[in-house]
Amino acid sequence: MVQDEKKKNAGIWAKLLGLFLFLIISLNAAIWITGCTYVYKALVYTYPDTDDIDIFDVRSISAKNPRPWPLSHSYNKYALPASTLAKLEELDSEAFLVIREDSLIYEQYWDQLKENTVSNSFSVAKSIVGLLVGIAQEEKLFSIEDPVSRYLPSFSEGRNAELRIQDLLTMSSGLNWDESYSSLFSKTTEAYYGSNLRKLVKELKVIEIPGTRFSYMSCNTLILGMIIEKASGQNLSAYAAEKLWTPLGAEYPAFWSLDKTEGVEKSYCCYYSTARDFARIGKLIQDSGVWYGKRIVSSEFIKASLSPHGIPDESGNKTDYYGYHWWMLDHKGHKIAYARGILGQYIVAVPERKLIFVRLGNKRGEKVLPNHYDDMINYLDGVLDTF
Template sequence: MKFPQYFSLLIVSSLLFACSNESDSDTEKSGIPAVITPVPLDTYFPPITRTDEWETVSIETLGWNENQVDNLYTYLEDNDTDAFIILKDGRIVIEKYFGDFTKDDNHAWNSAGKNLTSMLTGIAQQEEFLSITDATSQYLGEGWSSLTIDQELSITIKNQLTMTTGLDYNVEDAFCTDPECLIYLNDIGTTWYYHNAPYTLLDDVIANATNTDFNSYFSEKIKEPIGMQGLFIKVGYNNVFFSTARSMARFGLLNLNQGTWDDTPILLDTAYFNSMTNSSQDLNLSYGYLYWLNGKSSYRVPGSEVEFTGSLIPNAPADLYAGLGKNDQKLYMVPSLDLVIVRMGSASSEIQLGPSGFDNELWGLINEIIQ
């Protein structure tokens, strides 16, 4: 007896449905869980051979809120961002470029590059080329400023690292490093003011102490060992570092691992690293050795003599430390969350030399994703 074709299909479908139910039932009875991608717990270091190879981890795997990512992207784009990266344990979670900017394009770090100079100073000290308690004059010679000899000899490398030189920041050009621009205002170590000129002179201190070109020493000690690219370029009086966003992320990862890249020690001096990333003086608790610090009880900002009460970035984790540059160049490092976050672009609103309102707004959106 022959069945019509639709009866044959009905019988086959019923059998498949029965088998499917039986299979599902058997899986449930066996207790076999659904496949879940484990969260990698080890720290990943991308290869130093300057390839595109870099491990990623998904937002879903981390259990973060993917629904909030578009809000973050909209905010970044609306605020003239060129590049944005989030690393978790060294792996890329988010990497986004805007407009014509690409992962191969270089961007100015501006004052976020102060972090590079600070770490390089620590390396020069561990190699015994200098001590941060040395007088700056030991490496720049007599007459590098318009101070008296005694005043000049009182300024140390540590004063340059901590913005406590006492030099006059009210001069016509606060970036000027010529002797006539470097005049006495306050006793050394009695005031904190974000003064670029004494910081810039650290480059000459390091070059003279090591008897080598500043870029060459940086390349040998930091850039090449961790696979960065980029270059310090003279812009007026300033020495500005330019690199890709991924190179900035690499340096952030080096910091997150306290100066060690994978198994290669870069900055061995743990005492210096701890001093660099903690309050370096009592005048601005939110400042280390050229690093900005969150979670302190008060802070001062560039261009102001006022002390503000509270944390530098209230929305951000208390243990965050950062490189913060003009036009909102951001390098955030958060040890408690194993995060490195990079933002490069133009100014989000009004031009600021370091911290700005953009930091807190951005962290509000980041929290919506990671929490």
């Protein structure tokens, strides 16, 4: 009897093992048949991180004429409020710095990071691309009123032909993109871990009338990057180096993740730089597109970037918090412009106070206002109260 029971149990386990192996083989076959091989990389690395520069190919954005920030005579003589410092430490910060009146007045680093350590900015890159669009338009490489099809032929047919560059800038493209960060099979996950961004873009379809609904989607910035590439005849990193990074006097090279070796920039994310150099973007916004007397971006484009476009959002409310790839907020009598990334990366400018701050790190807070996060508000209050 005991012998029979053992044989019976062994048979059950053998069947379960066989079923398990069948499922594994079937799943792998499905992944290969559908071309979703990026899933393997996503499973290995689980979730995007600030040091993902080590797992992707990158292209360098050169810094040829470095201009270090002058140090304020009060450099690091101020202390942040205890609540701000607690929030920074709670959310696993890497860097926090403040520029006042064009001088570096405060900076702090964690976990052995230094002023020359680069970190992933995630969607802060979207705001950088927004500025590059403004530069390209000023150079008459294109107009934001142009149809996307003029530069990317895959948008020439059907509703795709209705899409304009401006619709991409305002996040109102109406494309069939899934902006999910937790699904293995979302287009956002495929864009991050996959190796063929051009194919991914060619498969996109306009499913809503462009320009009629604000819906934040990474594909919009991805397409903008490809348009700049096509119109300029340069890869996006080379264009950024020549038109933005070098003119801004960046101290260190930046890096942009690619989908593969010598591939396409992940323009919607994955621009790696230092906190000090990210602050230069804040100064450019603060000074309406001028860097120490030199015009980099037209004042008209900066004004449009920082003006609510008013397109109804997914709740049906007019968008009063987003312009041309930049976020905005009225706070305590101040007009705030900022770029943000998914793990609480921020470049924040308070132009009327000549204040800029940058935060880099690994976590962000909770959404407390309809479209803003409590950590950014905490940092903002701390900076406004201290400096």
